[in-house]
Amino acid sequence: MGARNDSAHRRQGRRWRFASAVLDERSWTLVVGGREVPIEAKPMELLHELLLRAGETVSKEELLAAVWPGVSVVEASLATAVLKVRRALGEAGDSTILTVPRVGYKLAVPVTLDLTELPQTAPLRELPTPGLARDQTPHRRAVQRPWYWGGMLASVLLAIGLLGFATQALRQSATAGSSPAVSQLEARDALRELDLQKIRHLLNMGWDPNTPFDNQGTAALHFIVEICEWNPGHDRQKLMLAVRMLLDANARVVVRNVWGDTPYSIARAKRFCGTEHPVSHLLHVACYEGVDVPRDKCQADYAGATANRRKP
Structure with a gap:
């Protein structure tokens, strides 16, 4: 089977807030400065991939594999998609998406995440204990729906990711404060x-x-x-x-x-x-x-x- 599109199967109804922008997974829209801006599919998927790994340097190879799965494209396609993302973000585009020379790209601004309510599945029927009538079941167990664990996992991963991003930001701040300006x-x-x-x-x-x-x-x-x-x-x-x-x-x-x-x-x-x-x-x-x-x-x-x- 071919590789699945990460940006499609990893959408969970979240809203990513960064700089003056919001990426809404449910409507698959990008809002900048309170106004929805047009953006093509591949640049949108690229932005989503960088948000999933906010604060990390994502290599060109990883981005090509995630945004163009199973397709052989030239590296210039990636650079073009980055350019379109920066243009969609407006004046803050260049400072939001940073180029890491000869490696890849990084989303370099703080990110907050809204976990919007996901649609619930139909309640799961509880099966009675064998040998007992339904009304004689001694302890009725709460049934956990599948989305419950998915939401918990997303929250844990988000906390880990934001902690890593904050740590990296503090390190960069300390380095910047102690390094002389480049002449x-x-x-x-x-x-x-x-x-x-x-x-x-x-x-x-x-x-x-x-x-x-x-x-x-x-x-x-x-x-x-x-x-x-x-x-x-x-x-x-x-x-x-x-x-x-x-x-x-x-x-x-x-x-x-x-x-x-x-x-x-x-x-x-x-x-x-x-x-x-x-x-x-x-x-x-x-x-x-x-x-x-x-x-x-x-x-x-x-x-x-x-x-x-x-x-x-």
């Missing part, structure tokens, strides 16, 4: 050296790769593809992995510097990596292949940049 100089050095371990560490520490390094609007993706110019003998594989890591951490491929250049336009320029470089192909995929990709927003806009620079 842009440290980040720039890690990018220049293509130090993958250091880049991963900085991202895990909360470094935002979209923060400009200078007043020219040079962000991490702009900076790292310029390596092709000043270090022609660079390790292409490392550069590819570093760019992939930044993209997974939501580095914006469409952001322009003050001159109107995007990371995509810089990478493809002959002066830098050129159109045949693997990293140029990677950025092309991020810009043009898949659903809800930015497409021509990845192109440079020199006219607009010139107009903005002329403004007083």
